Amino acid sequence: MPSANRVLAATAGLLATLALIAGDTLAPGGAGEIGALDVARRLRSDPDGIRILDVRGDSAFADFHLPRARHAALADAAHLEAWVAAARAGGASEGDLVVIVGGPGIDARRPWLALKKAGFSDVRYMRDAVTDWLESIISPILGPDADDEERSAFEEQAEIARYFGGFPRILTAAEAPGGDVSERLRKARRRGCAF
Amino acid sequence: MNAPLYEVGAFGDTASLGFALVLGIAFGWFLERGGMGNANKLAGQFYLTDLAVFKVMFSAIVTTLLGVFWLSELGWLDLPLVFVPPTFAIPQLLGGVVFGLGFVMGGLCPGTSCVSASTGKTDGLMVMAGMLFGVFAFNEMFPLVERIYRSTPMGSITLPELLDIPFGVAVFVVVAVALAGFRAAEWFEARA
Numbered sequence: 001m002p003s004a005n006r007v008l009a010a011t012a013g014l015l016a017t018l019a020l021i022a023g024d025t026l027a028p029g030g031a032g033e034i035g036a037l038d039v040a041r042r043l044r045s046d047p048d049g050i051r052i053l054d055v056r057g058d059s060a061f062a063d064f065h066l067p068r069a070r071h072a073a074l075a076d077a078a079h080l081e082a083w084v085a086a087a088r089a090g091g092a093s094e095g096d097l098v099v100i101v102g103g104p105g106i107d108a109r110r111p112w113l114a115l116k117k118a119g120f121s122d123v124r125y126m127r128d129a130v131t132d133w134l135e136s137i138i139s140p141i142l143g144p145d146a147d148d149e150e151r152s153a154f155e156e157q158a159e160i161a162r163y164f165g166g167f168p169r170i171l172t173a174a175e176a177p178g179g180d181v182s183e184r185l186r187k188a189r190r191r192g193c194a195f
Numbered sequence: 196m197n198a199p200l201y202e203v204g205a206f207g208d209t210a211s212l213g214f215a216l217v218l219g220i221a222f223g224w225f226l227e228r229g230g231m232g233n234a235n236k237l238a239g240q241f242y243l244t245d246l247a248v249f250k251v252m253f254s255a256i257v258t259t260l261l262g263v264f265w266l267s268e269l270g271w272l273d274l275p276l277v278f279v280p281p282t283f284a285i286p287q288l289l290g291g292v293v294f295g296l297g298f299v300m301g302g303l304c305p306g307t308s309c310v311s312a313s314t315g316k317t318d319g320l321m322v323m324a325g326m327l328f329g330v331f332a333f334n335e336m337f338p339l340v341e342r343i344y345r346s347t348p349m350g351s352i353t354l355p356e357l358l359d360i361p362f363g364v365a366v367f368v369v370v371a372v373a374l375a376g377f378r379a380a381e382w383f384e385a386r387a
Contacts, residue, residue, distance in 0.1 A: 016370035
């Protein structure tokens with residue numbers, strides 16, 4: 001008969017193996033995440049119907065923030081009620097589309113979940129909002145090997161980018177540095193389709 | 196109602212302190228019953244003769260990791276609401292070195308020194324006194340070390356975020372490392 005230690009080790013091994021295939025509870029692109037392109041679309045079409053709450057630190061907010069964003073930074077350990085109060089102080093109400101802007105090391109999912117539990121019906125979050133905004137809106141690029149469908153989608157993205165002061169570019173074959181650009185574009189497109 | 200219960204308002208500050216007291220007593224009792232109040236046993240891990248501390252700590256990590264992952268996966272725990280302490284790479288590295296030196300010299304760490312002292316062991320009391328003096332001295336000297344203390348902030352980062360891997364993969368890797376570590380620990384202990 002196997003020892004208790006061996007049974008526990010085997011159980012841990014089994015649960016860990018199942019964890020590999022069970023999915024990812026923290027995966028990006030989940031139901032709550034929104035991309036910069038979708039935020040830009042909403043800002044352009046209905047600026048009064050969206051509230052952007054930037055929960056990054058003071059200096060990060062001062063360095064760069066999304067258009068119409070309000071600063072609502074709290075300590076990481078802030079209680080859920082404090083997040084809800086900060087969101088209301090930032091002008092958000094239950095019926096608005098509320099976008100929580102996070103960044104490296106600032107988890108936007110905590111205030112996002114706080115607002116959802118408080119009854120806000122449409123709350124989204126951006127995990128690395130500034131990078132996403134810079135890549136998708138300020139300097140979006142399209143590789144030279146893009147097909148017609150990608151070029152058509154890029155035209156719309158370029159129009160939105162120009163509206164927000166961005167500089168969209170379509171690279172020539174000589175300008176494309178290789179695989180890295182394609183990978184960045186794929187990531188940007190995935191984010192853009194999250195809404 | 197999902198966990199974490201305190202975060203979603205299931206109980207208040209006073210009750211949470213009560214739970215902390217009960218859990219703390221239970222934690223101390225299990226540590227003492229596991230022999231973690233004995234400095235000789237704890238010091239054995241540095242000589243690779245008794246790796247009980249390593250096994251206890253990794254067992255706790257694996258149990259918590261699997262528990263958190265599967266409770267979250269089953270929808271009973273809202274993982275984004277679980278507080279993750281922020282990481283400050285250099286100061287925590289320095290703190291780890293100071294902690295390790297204190298551990299190997301005193302034979303006890305902060306938690307186990309409380310366990311040891313509660314059973315009347317003099318070495319436990321001395322380590323506790325040293326720990327409290329260290330806390331006092333650190334606070335008095337804080338302006339001198341504040342710059343280091345606040346350096347290299349990385350925010351509340353977790354392994355999946357740091358390594359850009361799915362949570363499930365991180366769970367598997369940590370558990371695999373732990374199981375391999377248990378095997379290696381038994382091998383070292385058998386040789387001692």
